Amino acid sequence: MAETRMLDGKVVIVTGAGGGIGRDIALMAGAQGAKVVVNDIGASLDGKGHDDGPAARVVAEIRAVGGEAVASIDSVAEPDGAQRIVAQxxxxxxxxxxxxxxxxxxxxxFFHKMSEDEWDKVLKVHLYGSFNISRAAAPLFKEQQGGSLVHMTSTSGLIGNRAQANYSAAKLGIVGLSKSIALDMERFGVRSNCIAPFAWSRMISSIKVDSPEQEARVARLQQMTPAKVAPLAIYLLGDKAAGVSGQIFSVRNNEIFLFSQPRPVRSVQRDGGWTPEEIADHAMPALAASFHRLDVSADVFTWDPV
Structure with a gap:
């Protein structure tokens, strides 16, 4: 008797699946029994240069090992493109x-140098794209009383990074989108979760390697491959994750994190309300001990991956 795979009988769309994390998720989805729509418009990270080859190549990889897949080159940034992907x-x-x-x-x-085009393009693909595809899929999920959405967020939005106001805003917006979907569609059996994947290729390439210790450290960092993210995405797509929704996870090599979500951490109260002067003299000094620093991701994840 053949072993049951986690996604046997399921149909899954993976956007941006021509390379990187998306490719590894698509390949693992196929290996776990899913029929996969491999979506990628063939653009580079900066949005320039289009090539319809990446999606087709991943489809060929899935089919080569006996899986089923089709290629899609529609853009998620436009509602009509998202509708065509779902219809396909x-x-x-x-x-x-x-x-x-x-x-x-x-x-x-940097924010003070960011153009409207740089802002708009990133939000269109990340935030609008996640909405467009999810919204196009929603009627199908509602009708069949089930479905799973997995959104890629980032520690750039959850914690912060410099020179990424567009990306950070989009990625934190995706967290709010995911939570709203989870709440609105819970009664239809639809789940929605986020993953913040780690990929520090640019950081790795800038590390000076001048000792055996540094060589060993770079080797550990290089283990943070896209393939390490795929298992969590596959789990969240499958029926074994039936009770998991509205959560924010992160994958860093062999570590899986559950992120906190904003909740009050401290309060002050004064009968009759506050004047601006009283806020300055009493409220802010009382709250200041719980202020968050201007951290970037590397300030929070200070240890090397294991």
Missing amino acids: AADTFGRLDGVVNNAGILRDA
């Missing part, structure tokens, strides 16, 4: 069970 899944495979919102681009710039 339903028309080709008869249903849709899961979506991984992974498509993204980067347009890094």
Whole structure:
């Protein structure tokens, strides 16, 4: 008797699946029995240069090991493109069970130098793209009383990073989007979760390697491959994650983290309310001990991955 795979019988869309994390998720989804719509417009991270080859190559990899997959080169940034991606899944495979919102681009710039185009393009792909695909999938999920959405967020939004106001805003927006979907569609059996993946390739390349200890450290950092993120995404797409929704996870090599979500940490109260002067003299000094620092991701994750 053949072993049951985690996604047997399911149909899954993975956006931005022509390379990197999306590719590894698509490949593992196929290996776990899913029929996969591999979506990628073939653009580089900066949004320039299009090539319809990446999606087709991943489809070929899935088919080469006996899986089922089709390529999609529509853009998630436009509602019509998202509708076509979802329709392709339903028309080709008869249903849709899961979506991984992974498509993204980067347009890094310090905030005071960021153009409207750099802001707009990043939000369109990341935040609007996640909404567009999820919204297009929602009627199918509602009708069949089930479905799973996995959105890629980032510690750039959850914690902060410099020169990424567009990316950080989009990625934190995705967290709010995911939680709202989880709340609104809970009664239809639809789940929505976020993953913040670690990929420090640029940091790795800048580390000076001048000792055996540094060589060993770089080797550990290089283990943070996209393939390490895929198992959690596959789990969240599957039925064994039936009770998991509205959560924020992170994957860093062999570590899986559950992130906190904003809640009050301290309060002050004064009968009759506050004047600005009283806030300055009493409220802020009382609250200041619980202020958050201006951290970036590396200030929080100070230890090397294991």
